[in-house]
């Protein structure tokens with residue numbers, strides 16, 4: 001199983017503590033290939049794409065519009 | 081493997097363009113802020129990185145110039161995609177669109193063609209006032225020589241964009257800002273859909289029955305498909321079974337699907353986010369009536385922006401735009417169940 | 420050289436505009452956090468702020484009278500303030516309230532105050548023609564009123580600008596064209612949009628003098644604009660002034676500004692034009708720090724009152740959308 005983690009250095013958390021998950025591009029339970037764009041985060045005014053670090057079955061931890069911080073686990077990828 | 085991938089409309093558009101650009105070197109994109117910014121509404125995101133500044137060109141704020149240049153490039157063998165940032169800006173450059181792009185094929189007796197795509201953002205609902213909120217569907221559909229499409233979801237957007245790029249006629253691709261799935265603008269859930277990774281096209285002039293029903297036909301397109309579906313779900317609770325038709329393109333218009341549906345239901349409600357008079361709503365109703373007035377068991381209803389500019393202030397803007405409640409109310413009227 | 424009164428007037432107008440925009444930046448985010456939704460909050464829709472561009476407004480409008488016409492673009496607040504637009508009703512308009520300048524129909528890109536002949540529009544370069552028309556009307560009526568047309572450097576590449584410049588030059592109309600060169604048209608730098616570096620050179624092609632004001636210098640603009648306005652009032656025809664100015668905020672609020680070089684804004688803020696004017700004023704010896712502070716405090720109080728007025732105001736009834744389509 002692989003965690004899908006918000007990179008620690010994606011944004012300056014001292015300036016903006018939280019962002020949100022703006023979009024999920026796969027639904028919970030979907031099989032995703034490694035490198036696929038999984039989600040879009042919105043931090044204040046900027047958006048960032050999160051790619052799948054491995055192939056696997058997506059288990060969403062933070063739903064659309066949920067808040068995230070650098071280091072947050074937003075999903076898990078179960079290897080089948 | 082990836083048929084379960086849910087794309088937003090903006091990403092579906094950008095993907096369609098990228099796929100065509102990879103296989104056809106004559107395709108290029110130009111417009112304001114379409115390069116580094118990726119398009120204000122995301123329709124060209126990522127293209128500059130992949131294809132470079134020659135084929136993904138930020139332009140000066142000179143719409144007459146660069147849309148006219150699109151016409152010339154198209155006639156010279158290229159397949160330009162030009163973005164008019166908001167459809168409302170057509171006022172500064174319409175001549176290039178309706179007198180050149182739209183007429184040159186005809187004027188040349190078919191000896192010239194203008195294979196260009198003009199993609200442009202439509203729609204309101206987020207308080208951007210009367211110069212940034214119109215849809216102007218009928219303005220473009222009225223003038224001969226342009227195909228006009230207005231998708232309601234990501235799957236359609238990708239297929240219609242690919243078809244638009246490959247078409248030998250000018251195509252006006254009208255995408256609704258509120259359907260793009262942008263992180264900073266609210267968007268209906270159903271606008272993002274499963275989208276295959278490979279290239280595919282969808283034919284113009286084929287409406288889609290989004291929801292089959294037997295009591296009444298709701299005909300619409302673009303954002304209003306989602307409002308009509310909300311209305312249909314509400315009506316279902318009252319035992320009313322509405323059929324919802326997404327036209328997908330205004331030109332060509334799929335009159336056949338409308339007629340078949342009305343022949344079945346006998347009741348018609350047409351919904352458009354454009355101005356009411358001289359528009360899509362009238363065209364759809366006329367298409368039914370001129371074929372067979374006997375198809376209708378009750379007077380048809382139409383919902384559109386009453387003939388006023390789109391106001392800025394939220395209560396006034398929400399009042400002039402059709403919504404699920406007003407659509408449901410109009411539907412009840414056609415069924416004689418008002419009040 | 421500006422008189423003491425003119426200096427204080429410009430300083431106050433600039434402080435007012437700055438404080439207005441900084442307040443708006445905060446108010447605009449109300450109801451848009453943590454999720455930024457452009458249609459949500461106290462002030463929805465697009466918002467283009469002009470912090471950093473205050474010299475362009477004050478340095479020109481200080482020479483104007485209420486009967487002079489000003490047309491502004493989508494970034495209008497600083498110019499509206501310097502032209503004397505009713506601040507309470509302007510703010511109420513931006514809040515979408517019934518007591519707004521247009522009863523909430525127009526919003527921030529469509530501010531109209533006929534009492535001071537101010538109008539703006541969200542279509543790039545669209546104010547140039549109407550400014551020429553107002554100048555023509557003044558000429559036909561035998562008045563010495565003039566027009567000022569504000570556009571951005573990006574708008575200088577729009578067809579309408581060139582047609583209007585030619586008309587004004589041809590008919591020797593009393594118009595001053597002011598190009599606010601803030602270096603960016605949304606994400607596109609001037610160097611990637613404009614074929615020449617100094618747009619004021621285009622004036623020659625339209626038979627009018629062109630002036631270039633470097634580095635957002637209020638006092639230099641004061642001189643150049645004074646000359647252009649006087650020339651127009653004397654009936655000698657139009658002028659074109661390009662002012663190098665600063666855009667502190669993004670193109671609109673919500674702009675991620677990924678295109679913008681790191682440190683650019685900080686470097687501009689280090690030479691803030693309001694600070695520079697204040698320093699020059701005080702060094703001139705005629706104005707004391709107390710006088711300047713009083714002007715600044717007055718300006719801020721007026722702005723605070725305008726926001727309070729707008730907040731307290733009522734929304735229009737939905738059906739009011741149907742009125743005022745025709746005169």
Ligand SMILES: Cc1ncc(C[n+]2csc(CCOP(=O)(O)OP(=O)(O)O)c2C)c(N)n1
Nearest residue numbers: 169494541542543571572573574603604605
């Ligand atoms: C005819 C038209 N085209 C495009 C736009 C979209 N747009 C709004 S502001 C802007 C950039 C304007 O740049 P500039 O004239 O330099 O003014 P600034 O925003 O820098 O103040 C653009 C392209 C518009 N409003 N109208």
